[in-house]
Amino acid sequence: MGLNMNPLLGGDGFITTKLNSFVNWSRKNSLWPMPFGTACCAIEMMGVFASRFDLSRFGAEVARFSPRQADLMIVSGTITYKMASVCRRIYDQMPEPKWVIAMGSCTCGGGPFDSYAVVQGIDEFLPVDVYVGGCPPRPEALIDAVIKIQKKIEMQGAPLL
Amino acid sequence: MSFYLNSLLESLYSRFPDKVFDVKEFRGETTLYISKEKILEVCLYLKTEFDFKFIVDLTAVDYLEIKKPRFEVVYYLHRFGKDFEENFRIRLKVQIPEDDLRLDSVTSVWSGANWLEREVYDMFGIEFVDHPDLRRILMPEDYEPFPLRKDFDVRNREPSKKSFKRDLEEG
Numbered sequence: 001m002g003l004n005m006n007p008l009l010g011g012d013g014f015i016t017t018k019l020n021s022f023v024n025w026s027r028k029n030s031l032w033p034m035p036f037g038t039a040c041c042a043i044e045m046m047g048v049f050a051s052r053f054d055l056s057r058f059g060a061e062v063a064r065f066s067p068r069q070a071d072l073m074i075v076s077g078t079i080t081y082k083m084a085s086v087c088r089r090i091y092d093q094m095p096e097p098k099w100v101i102a103m104g105s106c107t108c109g110g111g112p113f114d115s116y117a118v119v120q121g122i123d124e125f126l127p128v129d130v131y132v133g134g135c136p137p138r139p140e141a142l143i144d145a146v147i148k149i150q151k152k153i154e155m156q157g158a159p160l161l
Numbered sequence: 162m163s164f165y166l167n168s169l170l171e172s173l174y175s176r177f178p179d180k181v182f183d184v185k186e187f188r189g190e191t192t193l194y195i196s197k198e199k200i201l202e203v204c205l206y207l208k209t210e211f212d213f214k215f216i217v218d219l220t221a222v223d224y225l226e227i228k229k230p231r232f233e234v235v236y237y238l239h240r241f242g243k244d245f246e247e248n249f250r251i252r253l254k255v256q257i258p259e260d261d262l263r264l265d266s267v268t269s270v271w272s273g274a275n276w277l278e279r280e281v282y283d284m285f286g287i288e289f290v291d292h293p294d295l296r297r298i299l300m301p302e303d304y305e306p307f308p309l310r311k312d313f314d315v316r317n318r319e320p321s322k323k324s325f326k327r328d329l330e331e332g
Binding site for chain 2: 080081082084085088114115116117120125
């Protein structure tokens, strides 16, 4: 992208860019997260949305509990096998393009729960873009994950539909 | 309090001779071992005669390779009263042999026992006779093993994966 200030071309500033980059630029700055909170990580996620850490600084504050209005799924909390089908179903209901953050040790690899009921990492059934370790992670870590998603959208983007 | 407990025990002994086969006291807690056939009657008697209106908890223990019979179902009953001494909690235990896992349901006495018995069925596979709705409560409905039994490998995720796959296919 470049801002044109050439007086021969009017000089009032217009932008030349590719359509793809433009769409991805707008996408990355208005992520709509779908919070899938099942445990204590969700409390930390609420902290991220609230005033002290304020995810709206990165354009991703509109958390909707409807997957059809979201493009970023934040899975925060232990996922059991019984919950996994619900989680997968909600992911399937989100419109493309979509991204997934696995927040906390449980979603990354089962955490402390090496048991018959708990999924050992949600990448068993979901494509995960960013893993956030910690039990629970600090809000800064989740913000960092959102920034990493933004970078990913900027670099790789998503196909124009 | 001890007077009250003694009268309770005497009353139980006279009402159910040979059916309350052991009484244990430990740190001020009373445990009554009840024979399997009489648990429903004893529960009803305790509720109507001694006002044990509240079933605090109903759970089970698996004593695999530690003692026989293998299972014990445990009932915690509570009665409320005006005075401190009248508030009293008692523990009943029923021994269940491995080859006959059937036990009378106490849902007709306390409806609160409904989900507790379902949980015990879910985790230990003890069948409560005359339970109104004996289904699994925590694990998926098509789950086969009983996970809190001591001979179940706690890291065995295969049955859960199977149920999960079926869930996905059915949508």
